[in-house]
Amino acid sequence: MEVYFYDWLNLFFRWFHVIAGVAWIGASFYFVWLDNSLEEPPQWKKDKGIGGDLWAIHGGGFYEVAKYKLGPEAMPTNLHWFKWEAYTTWLTGMVMLWVVYYVGAESFLIDSSRMALSQGEAIAAGLGFIAVGVGIYELMVRSPLRHNGKLFGIILFAILVFASWAANQIFSARGAYIHVGAIIGTIMAGNVFLGIMPSQRALVEAVQRGESPDPKYGAFAKLRSTHNNYFTLPLIFIMISNHYPMTYSHEYGWLVLAAIGFISAFARHFFNLRHRGEFKPVILLIAALMLISLAVVMAPQKIEAKAGEAILSDAQALQIVEQRCTSCHAQQPSNPGFASAPAGIVLQNAAQLMAVKDKTIPALQSGYMPLGNLTAMTDDERQALLVWLAK
Ligand code: HEC
Incomplete structure (x- = not known):
């Protein structure tokens, strides 16, 4: 029952997170477009x-x-700021992180074949990971390195690739992706909170004092907002990636994330140039080709079903699972509709089954699983399996 209400919390905050994110990214895309489309007055x-x-x-x-x-001669009575979109997206994202990955650490954050962490350790590692990532970015953006945009971009990308690799040593595959996403999302919200807002406040104060604002404030805010702009597409990929276990559960999932991050930031570059009047569709073409190549390279080898072959011999429960679930919920599913275990859930032994029991019980109870009852599970089997899981 508890899990049931967590699912509602999950739904509510995911919904909220997406709405806030749409508002934030929408406003951000609009202003980048606006800025790049301005003409001489x-x-x-x-x-x-x-x-x-x-x-x-x-x-x-x-x-x-x-x-x-620089600024108007006098302050208008009503000046619109755009910050709550960013803060709300970040806050709801952190709640999601907590509800899905920290409360459900056992299922979604910890992979004991990588690092056998307790729930508390995994949460501490997750939060520490985000703090270190954001700390490094803040040091970089305040250093003279920020004046060299290209070098900054290359170093930042290398650091994020390393973060993707490191996260994959510590957390489950899904948990690793979401933590790289949390670093990027926190950097972005931090750019608003620590960089853009203070700069804008300084601008407004200068105008109020009747002074001409120092252009360095505008330039600094612009730099951070440009970084945010390139982060958006990779971050949105990470947000939706948990529907695509073929990405995160790949043997080289950390590299897949790096590749998709690079390709999507590169695609964003096309739009940034285009708004400035430079139309270079070859960028999009290259990005599309890179994505297709990636998909081809990552394609799993097809394996034949081991019909009726029991993985474990102990309980009848496992036999049922073997018969009704593992055609999909295996490292390499034999069901041709799936390239990797759906929702990242592998049900090939008792330990794996127990680890996700909080998800399996409601999935069975509601009849959600087996998906479309493709494997023709009987009511008696469902009942027996539920009893075994809940024992
Ligand atoms: C035909 C393929 C298929 C079969 C058979 C199947 N599943 Fe699934 N399962 C899926 C897919 C696809 C998802 C992901 C659904 C989504 O993302 O919403 C999933 C998700 C799940 C989840 C996660 C649900 C959640 O709320 O996150 C659980 C638990 C699960 N399956 C358990 C089982 C069990 C137990 C069986 C056998 C009784 C089973 N599945 C059989 C395809 C299958």
Whole structure:
């Protein structure tokens, strides 16, 4: 019953997280597009200090947007800030991390074949991992390295690849992906909280004092917001990746994440150039080819079903599972519809079964599993298995 309500918590916060994330990324994409699409204003606007001009039509109305070079002469009474989208996305993301991976550490965070952690140790490792990752980024972005955009990007990418590898030594495959995502998401929210907001506050204060704002504030905020821009596509991949165990449960899952992260950030580059008027579709083409090649390289070798072959001989329960579940829930499923174990759940021995019992019981009770009852499980078997699991 407890698990049932956790599922509702999970649903609520996932829903909330996605909505907040859409608002954040949507606003962020819009402003990047806006900034890159600005045109030179007419003289009378230039005289007011406006550096960029843009016209748009949306929802049946005309919009005239103007970006000031530095700031307006006087503060407007109502100035819109965009920060709660970011904070809410981060906060709901942390709740999700807790509800899914920390409460459910046994099933989703710990893989004892990698590191036999207790729940407390796994949580501490997870939080420590995020803190170290974000700490390194904050040191880097405050160092002179930030003036060299390309080198910064290369070093940051190398560090994240290392983080992906390290996470895969410590956590379960799914848990590893989500922790790399948590580092990136926290860096992004940190960019808003620690960089962009303070810079903007300084800008606003300067305008209020009637001074011309120091351009360094605007530039610093812009740098962090550019980093966030390149993070968005890889991060969204990580958010949806847990539906695709073929990625995280791959033997070289850490490398798969690095490859997809690189490809998606590269694809983002196309849009950034395009908004600036540089149309280079070859970037998207290369990204698509890289993704297809990756899919081909990662394709698992087909194996034949070992019909009726019992993995363990002990209980009748295991025999049922063998008959009704492991065609899908195996390292290499024999069901041609699946390339790897669905939801990352492998049910090939009693220990594996017990480790995910909190998920298996409701899945069986609700009739959700076996999926579509493709394996024709009988009611008697379901009942017997439930009793065995709950004993
Ligand atoms: C035909 C393939 C198939 C068979 C057979 C099958 N499963 Fe699944 N199972 C899946 C898929 C696909 C998912 C992932 C569903 C999703 O992501 O929503 C899944 C997910 C699960 C989950 C995770 C559910 C959750 O809430 O996260 C459990 C537990 C599970 N299966 C247990 C079983 C058990 C026990 C059996 C045998 C009685 C079984 N499955 C048989 C395909 C199958």
